[in-house]
Amino acid sequence: MDEEYDVIVLGTGLKECILSGLLSVDGLKVLHMDRNDYYGGESTSLSLVQLWKRFRSNDKPPELLGSSREYNVDMIPKFMMANGTLVRVLIRTGVTKYLNFKAVDGSFVYNNGKIYKVPATDVEALKSTLMGLFEKRRARKFFIYVQDYEDDDPKSHEGLDLNKVTTRDVISKYGLEDNTVDFIGHALALHRDDSYLDEPAIYTVKRMKLYAESLARFQGGSPYIYPLYGLGELPQGFARLSAVYGGTYMLNKPECKVEFDTDGKAYGVTSEGETAKCKKVVCDPSYLPDKVKKVGRVARAICIMSHPIPNTNDSHSVQIILPQKQLGRRSDMYVFCCSYAHNVAPKGKYIAFVSTEAETDHPETELKPGIDLLGPVDETFFDIYDRYEPANHDEHDNCFISTSYDPTTHFESTVQDVISMYKKITGKELDLSVDLSAASAAGEDA
Template sequence: MNEEYDVIVLGISLMECILSGIMSVNSKKSASVTPLEDLYKRFKIPGSPPESMGRGRDRSVDLIPKFLMANGQLVRMLLYAEVTHYLDFKVTEGSFVYEDGKIYKVPSTKAEALVSSLVGLFEKCHFRKFLVYAANFDEKDLRTFEGIDPKNTTMREVEDVIDLSGYALALYRTDDNLDQPCCETINRIKFYSESLQRYGKSPYLYPLYGLGELPQGFARLSAIYGGSYMLTKPIGEIIVQNGKVIGVTSEGEIACCRQLICDPSCVKDQVESHPIKNTDDTNSCQIIILQNQYIAIVNTTVETKELEEEIRPALVLLEPIEQKFLSISDLLVPKDLGTESQIFISHTYDATTHFETTYDDIKNIYKRMTESEFDFEEMKRKNNDIYEED
């Protein structure tokens, strides 16, 4: 471990593994310093899982309930870096919305909009017209505006099927977008539709063997380009000299570095101690439910102190429930940009259904580290990989 690196990455979560892979591909010398029974221990459930749940090794429960958007930036990154060589994906069977005690298929095509019982009879044609408008919208082409100024017209003024388009298609978690310029919402609906068109059933992709496959794929990419991984190494101290990071200690050894990437858990004194703005001063709540051979995940941004009551409508749909696990994850952000200390801290995962905000954070950290915009061309395989793959 007593070596010098350009970048040291603390942690092996998805964000850290992607950044480690990017730095290794760009010829930076980097180092990354970790079953069902564990699920019971994590949530402090007494006893062991009942036999009806099967063998622990047969289950892999993701603690961050997210999907990949089929036309999203993370999928694009996987393709450019050829990490897809190590992964298999499954298209989810559909995208649905809960309304008035019932589950409805989200109408995201012209044909579905006309037959969906989620949209009223007199709204169908209007909503179909709006979907066509969103699909053709291009903020660089004035001809697609059709008399609407997307920079100054609010979403509330554009269309009437507000709840459906904002939550189910644009994937907003609140209705704050209604009084904002409609350009962003229309682009998000278009993005949803483009993701849906890739494979037909839904806009979401999921790794066949769970989300843990994603960091493993990028970790392998980093290793191909010379990145080192030090597993089960406890993090001792982050050494800072004259305001800049110079290394990390572990078990009496020192690894020197010019830059450091880590998640908030490694530097708790350097993250904001108050709730993040625009999150209703709340945390992220995730509930994992096991029912026979099914695993269901319900997550939300908590708005009251009654965590379980907030997702009660979803729990009713999942009854009977054999075992329930409740976890609250704080939303943490770094206090500063890290450009002075060269310690770059990631955000914690939010309650969105996808990884697009995670990609935004990766892109932001990359820009702060390199003082240049992220370019997908930087992720393409080069001829200087140190290991020859089959």
């Protein structure tokens, strides 16, 4: 502990582990500490016994649910875009060799009380039962425009400068109905509210292109992939990477206290009477509660079931997005389901999560629209947790704090936070130019 490090990372959540790995690969001397005796922090995966202990104190799970060890229940369940930023980070760092992925079966959207497969291309638009005949044709034209759009090819722009015109302007040009706009904005472009409509259209077009490219990568029913044995494998994969490049890990270190000098700059971390010195501290919000602000809460339900979600083509793994407008809410609701097919539950068992930005203190009532889609449920656990963002000035105190995990069921916003933190810590952009054919190899299990 007496050594001096470039960076001390506190907490082994996914964001912290990715940063630890990236910084170690860059040649920085990294010490990674956690007060817990396990990897993953808030983004860990639990066995059935651990799940019961966390939510039901001393009760024991019923035997009919199967072996506890066969469960890997993610506390922050999220899928990865097959062509997305996290996959690029995994390939760039070589962490793919520690993991096996499998394609996610389906991606659906809730509309007028029913769920529909999300159409992502002009061909799917024509087949979709989500729209009437004339609307299908209008949507097809819009999808063709998006598919053909290239930044450096003015011919593909159709006279529109997407950096200046809003998404609302582009959509009105194609005359799309509100319900179509709803699924395009929330289930394809994965916006969390409707503010995107008045932002430059380029952001929405690029998000739609990412969805379509990810869908094409594994020729599956969705653009998503997910690791076998759950997301708890991800932090451990990046921890291994850091260790390979000389990073030092210390778990079960109680009361990790960040030390500050008279100018308010962090210079080390003390635990068990010893202080390790450093130039910079990276941590999750729980390690520096005085330097973060509460920005919201996430309500979620964890449900164990013995069947796939109805009306999803018997999918073993699936995402359903319930757009805010469909529910009369301020924020979207997300349904995430995985199963024994991804080695996260015993044969025949499914784990579903329903999550949203909490707008009340009653998750049971608030999450009902999503839970109602699941059919009969064996066991349900409800939870609300606070979301925090950094409120400090990292250039003044050398403390780089991650934001809490949002309710989305995909990793795009999570990884953007990591990339932003990496740039602040190192002063340089993260190079994500990788050969994505390696992603196909990594996902051949997929």
